[in-house]
Amino acid sequence: MFVFNPMERNITMQTELLKVTGMTCGGCTSNVTHALKAVSGVADVNVSLSAGEATVQYDEKQTSLDQLKSAVKEAGYGVDATNTTQKPEGKGCCCG
Numbered sequence: 001m002f003v004f005n006p007m008e009r010n011i012t013m014q015t016e017l018l019k020v021t022g023m024t025c026g027g028c029t030s031n032v033t034h035a036l037k038a039v040s041g042v043a044d045v046n047v048s049l050s051a052g053e054a055t056v057q058y059d060e061k062q063t064s065l066d067q068l069k070s071a072v073k074e075a076g077y078g079v080d081a082t083n084t085t086q087k088p089e090g091k092g093c094c095c096g
């Protein structure tokens with residue numbers, strides 16, 4: 001018997017909320033946005049300056065949370081996943 005299940009697909013999109021520290025202006029948010037979008041497998045990025053958060057939608061088959069975090073760090077900002085207990089660290093600003 002054939003059953004069509006629309007939920008059963010090869011899509012493994014994850015949405016992760018990252019705490020980003022060190023952002024102080026719109027240039028910072030676009031730096032972080034571009035850094036995250038440059039990671040292969042990232043489908044969508046939404047960075048909030050006021051909240052200090054980045055919402056990232058990504059394919060967990062192509063990338064990982066660690067890669068997202070290192071992309072933010074390479075851009076010069078501190079990052080922390082909201083589901084870990086690590087302390088956030090600020091590393092300065094694009095306009096410093």
Ligand SMILES: [Cu+2]
Pocket residue numbers: 023024025026027028029093094095096
């Ligand atoms: Cu800035």
